[in-house]
Amino acid sequence: MINDLPKYIIICLSCTIVIEIIISIILKVRDKKDLINIMLANTLTNPIVVTIPFSLNIFYGIKYYYLSLIILEILTIFVEGLIYKKYLKYRNINPYILSLILNVASYGIGLIINRFI
């Protein structure tokens, strides 16, 4: 499993981008640059959210995994919200709410996928 960490990071990032882009399109984000910004925002946050809890789990146990995951997910919503506020043309939904929706959706769908792998 540990040897697969780099592969795991790539798979998680790819899945997150795919899911969030699909959800964004469903939420009527149509501008190409907006979609690219969403993709880049995820590329900024997701590898860190995946790597740090994973590493803490290995060295300090599952409690630290969950604790760091919660903190990082909240930070992610905030950072992505900030990026969306600053750079997205899309204004149908509050950028922070959009970030929350996208992250909750990708995390939830990710959990479902994990259950079947």
Next chain:
Amino acid sequence: MKKRILNLLIGIILLIPINVKADMGAPVIQSYEAVVTKDNATLYKYDYDKEELEVITTIPKGTKVEVIYEEKHNNALYGNVVYKESSNYLIKISDLMLANAKFDLNKAYNVPKTKVYVCSDDVYLYNGPSKTYSKVSNEAIPRGTILTYELVDSDSEESETLWAYTTYNGKSGWVYKFQAEDGFYEGISGIASIVTKDVDAKALTIKDITELREMPSKKSKTIAVNIPKYTELDYQYYTYSIYDFGFGYVYVTYNNISGWLKVGEDEGLWKERDAKILTLNDSISLYNDIYSDNKEISNIPKNSELNYSYSYNKDNTCWFYVTYNNKKYWLKAINRDTNNDGYNYENIAISTDTSYYSYEYLTINDIQLYENESLKSNVLTTIPKDTKLKGEYEYVLEDEQGHLYTLLYVKYNNYQGWIKSESHDLAELEDNKVKVLYDKKVLYEKPDTTSIIVANIPVDTELNTTYYYYDKQTWYYTTYNGKSGWIKGDNIARKTSGKYKVKNNKSFNVFEKPDRFSNIIFTLQEGNIIEPTYTYYNSNSKHNYYYITYNNKSGWFEMDYDKLQEIYNEEEYNPNIIKNPNNSTPNTPNEQPLPNINKDKNKNSKLSVKEIILYSIIGAACLSITALTTILLLNKKKNKQNSDNVSN
């Protein structure tokens, strides 16, 4: 864009089965890849009805096949191969060339450190566990050499593995454990086992022996000797057929002459476990010689108990070498052979010492004790339920309708007699430790859910169980808080033992419950040594889970021998044999140290766990920085464009 997203999605979906497949277990027998070297090589299938090879098709030169195992037909070696996803095709090994010149030692299996004795002149080191691999050297390992090995070619029983990885004269390779000149069918080893401390290594000659063999083979040169029949001899080394465990050779010394004696056939017998015979009537006679009908002693009294340690089967007769009034005799018994268990003789019963089962029971119901080995004989008494009994002799009875019953000879109070061995009347002794999983357990008075509830046992309680009972479901007899009773066998983990090490470059998750969908508690890394305490078979996921405590954290992991290697205690050899090899041994035993495979693996190991994590974090940070820079650049450009548009 939509098309790109779709392609990405397809790519991810395709990745999933690759990951799942990578985690699947290895085959039981090590396979290897080979390439067909002959133009239009013939592919056969074996017809089991006609007992001959049937030509199926031809395959072109250069075709890659996977050889699952090797088998011999008409004195030629064939590879049992997978071709076009179909298995059980046969192709001549001589028509194949290995795809890889050397066998990957990571695919080998650990066994306890074992010493063996080279007993023939044609033992060579090969580059892999098959004769298809090239020889490491054309020099045969000299007869008399003692080799040591810890790796074998398959994870089946050690006695069934065919190849062992060893080192001789600084060169390492695989030796075939069954390669003497007698050939594949007889299966006599070119490598002999060395007697360990727990083996009572004795053999008995059953005819006058005039010659011993230099090698354990019928074609071997012989050495003149004069050993009278019925002489008991100690042996140092032994070897046996993989197809017939009753037949083999032992290395004996008599009057300073050493050589190989054939045992299990007409020359000699292996010593068996000490056991007893109970005579069931007065018709039993004793003989001095198995080749003569002259009775030495007639009419041994009924219920006599005679010790024996050798037996010799000939046609339907079995001869037991017994002690009677401190003298040795042969007891002749007719083998009824009605159930092929080998312990079904006329007029005698064999003690249960011969079996590995305890034959100790707890009665579940009241049962009758019969005077003789017949259900029509007098009932001596009724043994009440909850009585502890030991079956001392076993006798198979066939009634008039042809039904077979097993009767057990037991002692109860002042009575001695026979009980019918019925599974619903008897619980078997089986000391064990169990752990209650998932939910509380109900302790019943009897192995019956309608009986009185004695207590409720909370989840995670560890219990000692003493008896095992099966009647539609499994039950265990246990004591909890001073109250005894029965618990159902479901959702119970059983005590296990063993020591394992996580293989190099392997790691796996330890779960909160014996279920892969439960929370991951921690991850075991390469080199971690674990000692599981309980095992549980999860029938939903069809996996065996093992419970461990490691660094004060406990959890369950799925057993996977691809990731774990078992750590064994070393076998204890008879020190006299190792230190003082027999003078007649052609070459001085030359023990070769085995290279430390694990150290080599560490040297070759790519990255440590910390390094992988560090590089992953650096990689993740680089990705994030790149993304951030791209966002800034992209939007700076956009803002510039916007401001240009405004100024225009």
